[in-house]
Amino acid sequence: MTSSASSSPSRKVLSKIACLRLQKELGEWQASPPGGFTYKVSDNLQRWVIEVSGAEGTLYAGETYRLQVDFPEQYPMEAPQVRERDPLFFLLPLARTLRVELALFWTALMDVLVQVIFMHPAPMHPHIYSNGHICLDILYDSWSPAMTVSSVCISILSMLSSSPAKERPSDNDRYVRNCRNGRSPKETRWWFHDDKV
Numbered sequence: 001m002t003s004s005a006s007s008s009p010s011r012k013v014l015s016k017i018a019c020l021r022l023q024k025e026l027g028e029w030q031a032s033p034p035g036g037f038t039y040k041v042s043d044n045l046q047r048w049v050i051e052v053s054g055a056e057g058t059l060y061a062g063e064t065y066r067l068q069v070d071f072p073e074q075y076p077m078e079a080p081q082v083r084e085r086d087p088l089f090f091l092l093p094l095a096r097t098l099r100v101e102l103a104l105f106w107t108a109l110m111d112v113l114v115q116v117i118f119m120h121p122a123p124m125h126p127h128i129y130s131n132g133h134i135c136l137d138i139l140y141d142s143w144s145p146a147m148t149v150s151s152v153c154i155s156i157l158s159m160l161s162s163s164p165a166k167e168r169p170s171d172n173d174r175y176v177r178n179c180r181n182g183r184s185p186k187e188t189r190w191w192f193h194d195d196k197v
Contacts, residue, residue: 014046018075022046025148034150036157046071049119050153058161066119067156068132069149075114076145114143115186116152124166127159131176133185134159135169140186 014022022045029039038051048069054060116139118132127135138147138155169175175188 012073014071014075015073017077018071018073019045021076022071025150028148029150034154034157037150037153040066048149050149052153052157052160054123055157055161059163059166060123060160063123065121065123067153068115068117068119069152070115072114076147114139114152115184116156117185123160124168125160125163126165126167126169128169129172129175129179130168131179133175133179133188140188 026039026045033039036053036055038053040049040051042049048067048071050067050069052065052067054063054065116134118128118134120132122128122130122132129135134156136155136159138144138152179185
């Protein structure tokens with residue numbers, strides 16, 4: 001395995017700590033994969049593609065989806081928490097120099113968070129947008145370095161399994177329209193208000 005990011009040239013190379021941690025997690029995954037998930041073998045340690053099989057007895061039974069997991073250079077360290085405002089909204093009224101400094105800070109912040117999205121087609125779920133972005137607190141505000149890819153996958157499968165209906169979030173169209181220019185889900189100020197699904 002290498003830490004090459006050939007499929008995403010703008011990404012930085014993984015730190016030694018990140019490489020060691022991911023190699024350990026990958027080894028544990030291969031020895032004992034979480035039920036309902038299959039790692040798609042790749043030579044890129046920084047981007048994992050994982051198949052998710054819907055759990056039996058749920059709305060998603062018999063269905064298969066793909067998750068894309070992108071790891072930042074400093075995985076798994078905890079990211080600084082910025083909860084004040086959505087960066088795009090916040091930067092507009094500021095002076096040009098301040099905008100540049102804040103944009104650089106926000107870019108650095110985004111580089112330390114893991115990004116997990118569903119690849120097309122994303123499952124119909126009240127917390128999964130049609131562009132694959134997932135509204136799940138452990139992917140953003142509640143991230144901890146103690147979490148692993150396996151624990152994140154199990155949380156996502158649990159979220160899918162608890163859904164009483166296959167439907168998109170009520171603000172799906174507006175959100176997806178605002179993300180058209182490649183906006184990362186990490187740039188969203190999520191509102192975690194529904195813990196039922």
